[in-house]
Amino acid sequence: MKQPLCGRGAAGFKRKTLSSCLFWQDILNNVKHIQDYYAPVLGEFETLVLLSLVHLGNGAYGASIQRDLRERAARDVAAGALYMTLARLEAKQMVVSYTGDPMPARGGRRRRHYLIAEAGERALGRAYRTFRRMALGLEERLDSL
Numbered sequence: 001m002k003q004p005l006c007g008r009g010a011a012g013f014k015r016k017t018l019s020s021c022l023f024w025q026d027i028l029n030n031v032k033h034i035q036d037y038y039a040p041v042l043g044e045f046e047t048l049v050l051l052s053l054v055h056l057g058n059g060a061y062g063a064s065i066q067r068d069l070r071e072r073a074a075r076d077v078a079a080g081a082l083y084m085t086l087a088r089l090e091a092k093q094m095v096v097s098y099t100g101d102p103m104p105a106r107g108g109r110r111r112r113h114y115l116i117a118e119a120g121e122r123a124l125g126r127a128y129r130t131f132r133r134m135a136l137g138l139e140e141r142l143d144s145l
Contacts, residue, residue, distance in 0.1 A: 039126040040092065040119070048073050049085050050094065050116060050124045058115040061100075062086070065114070086114060094120030 042050070052068045053060055060068075066082050069075050089095040100111045116124070135142060 039122040053116045
């Protein structure tokens with residue numbers, strides 16, 4: 001008995017078992033965003049920090065991110081926890097930072113500004129799509145909790 005061809009009989013496809021073909025067809029049909037497979041998984045606080053960076057725009061600094069998290073997420077975050085998370089995201093290459101110019105209002109000290117990197121955008125997109133898929137059909141119940 002001949003083994004089925006994966007695909008539509010195109011030249012170059014190796015013969016595979018039926019279960020292998022069905023597996024790959026299922027994968028290809030169900031994966032809407034292939035980059036989600038490769039994007040890293042974020043923790044809850046990392047997700048909130050990246051969302052805050054998107055909301056504030058590139059160039060946000062620690063105090064503005066802390067204020068945004070307090071106002072929009074109702075989370076009173078310690079500055080140390082925020083800077084540790086930003087450093088962790090920077091080590092994962094999801095966030096890039098740069099030091100701004102000295103400001104007279106800050107006594108000549110410089111501010112560190114943060115930008116969301118492409119890897120951070122991919123990870124945030126994955127987290128958002130995953131949450132939406134999991135919450136699909138539960139909106140009323142979740143709003144009442």
